[in-house]
Amino acid sequence: MFQTVALSGSRGERLLFSDVSVTVKPGTLLAVVGENGSGKTSFLRMLCGLLSPDGGAILWQGEDIRQLKELYTAQLTYVGHLNGIKDELTPVENLKLSACLAGDKSSGAIVQKALEAVGLGRSVHRLPTRVLSQGQKRHVALARLWLSTRPLWLLDEPFASLDTAATSYLTQRLQAHLSNGGMVVIATHQEIALPTDSIQHLRLAR
Amino acid sequence: MQWGSPSEFWAMGGYGLYVWTSFGATALCMVWEVLAVWRRQAAAAVERRDVA
Amino acid sequence: MSFMGINWFKYSSPQAFHPLAGKMIPWFSAAALALIGVGLYIGFFVAPTDFQQGDAYRIIFVHVPAAWMSMFLYVIMAAWAGIGLGLNARPSFMMAQAIAPTGALFTFLALLTGSMWGKPTWGAWWVWDARLTSELILLFQYIGIISLRASIDDLRRADRASAVFALVGVVNVPIIYFSVRWWNTLHQGASVSMTASPKMAATMVTAMLVMTLGFWMYSFAVTLARVRCVIAERERQLSWGKNASIQQVAEAR
């Protein structure tokens, strides 16, 4: 179980949100919605532990993540606003390295299967990521979710610049993760085609 | 008291240039710093009143 | 948290500290003026002429206090920075910010007066002596801290980044001092030392100590005045920020 207790955060001197208390149970998804500049990205980065809150706490299984440190980061996969992939490396190399650094299995076959699952054909697997389109780069970043075995996923605008096919692949992947008892926090503008009883909304107002 | 006359005092046994430059520069820097902080404080006070 | 009947805890917040600092500044200023006045009197009219260096030695009445202050202030600044990082306390970062320019000024003065003393005594404006060299590096570090702070827009990051650098520097300066001393023995250069003749008259020591005390008081007054500016400037930014975010409550459903 994943909780925030009376969480408040600011950027510079501007208060973004305050007193946010939400609970994410296994098998559920929290959709963080709000206009641009309402602090969705900051909220997600705070949940990762990259940003420290002004007040309140974030609890994983009832323990403060500031105490857990690496024990907590071993529980989460974060796909941020930035793709976190190297332009000079091929999609396969990128995924292999990030899977290896996450401690997941990273053989060539597994990585290629993950890339095909997001809809990236074999023809681009060995090209430098630099020559791919923005959307394709996003695919490479999201393919990490097909390799991840961690229970908590934190996704910042994963549907942005995806075509309809990729959107449905991703939705299916989220569904599979939730039915395995996983948890997802997602910042998004879009409606997610998942059963409504597993979705919770958090609206950040400006 | 080892100075017989004011001019002897200013000459500092031939080292007047070095001694007075040192003390003068120190005094000048300190006065400048005090003035700078004072002006900064005045500016901050004016802006505080503007906001209120 | 009461000590001598004053609620110190109350003053740990910037808003409460601001008027308290205001009340203390005149006292420190008066003490600084009085002590420096007395120190100058003793230094110029009571202390005798040195039989080796003549009257040029009188420069040490500003040089030594300035050099001491430059080091004291750096250590104090680093201590505030460390407290700030450890306890995540904004007022300590403000203190560190307020101390830096005064420390840099004293470092500059120590270098300037050092070379003024060096010319008649050693015959050279600059000597690669361990103390002068570490003083020079200290000045670079002060400048580094001030410019690091100036080039970061986000206040929180500026506070913390300059604090980290201040702490790194506090380890660096002693290492530099010893490495330059080592280097001097290697190069068999002019075996020079800034320490005045071994038998310094008691009045000379008195003048130096009184001047140092005066510089301390001056530093207190100036830093407190500057920290008041810092508090006021930050408050202003804060109130702008508040106006910018009208609706701050996030509703969960």
Next chain:
Amino acid sequence: MSQPSMSEALRGVVRRDLLLAMRHRSDVAMSVFFVVIVASLFPLGVGPEQAVLRMIASGVLWVTALLACLLSLGRLFTADYLDGVLEQTLLIPQPLAVLVVGKVFAHWVISGLPVVLLSPLLGLQFGLSGDSLWVLTLSLLLGTPTLSMLGAIGAALTLGLRGSGLLVALLVLPLFVPVLIFGAGAVTSSLAGIGSEANLSLLGACFLLSLAFAPWATAVALRIALE
């Protein structure tokens, strides 16, 4: 749940940076050429007298190595910061200071090691011979990793700031001073026939001291920069 072992994470970080350097071989070559050119300019400025050149050799070569390290510091974290890899690195469930050691090691292999390997040749240009040539290489081998570690602190503090190139120099050069003194001192004392062991062991002490503190300070600075 999955977690990489510490050595797995360390190897991964080093492998990625070395792989990237292999794709950008011209960058590595450029820093080597920089050292060669700067070192070759000094004799042209000072004059060809062997005695003078031998005397300034250690200082010139060490300052050159120092500048080469400084120039390559911009590459250490900036690219990772811009493409989000740094953010992911902070989320690797191993102590960040350890991962920083990996990044610094890769940086040293790319920018420091070529200078070390090249130094005997450059020393010959300056008329160093035999023993002192060997001491020069050894001192650079001990000293350049220290430079990379200290430089990492500055690179992390100035990450993403405007004018960070100059600022990094301002912050880092004072930290380099002891390494410069002991490194150049080792060569000078070997030329003077005093024996360079003392300087070399002080250089080793600097290395150990910075290995103990610098990665930790860099990790703190990186977390601050990414907030």
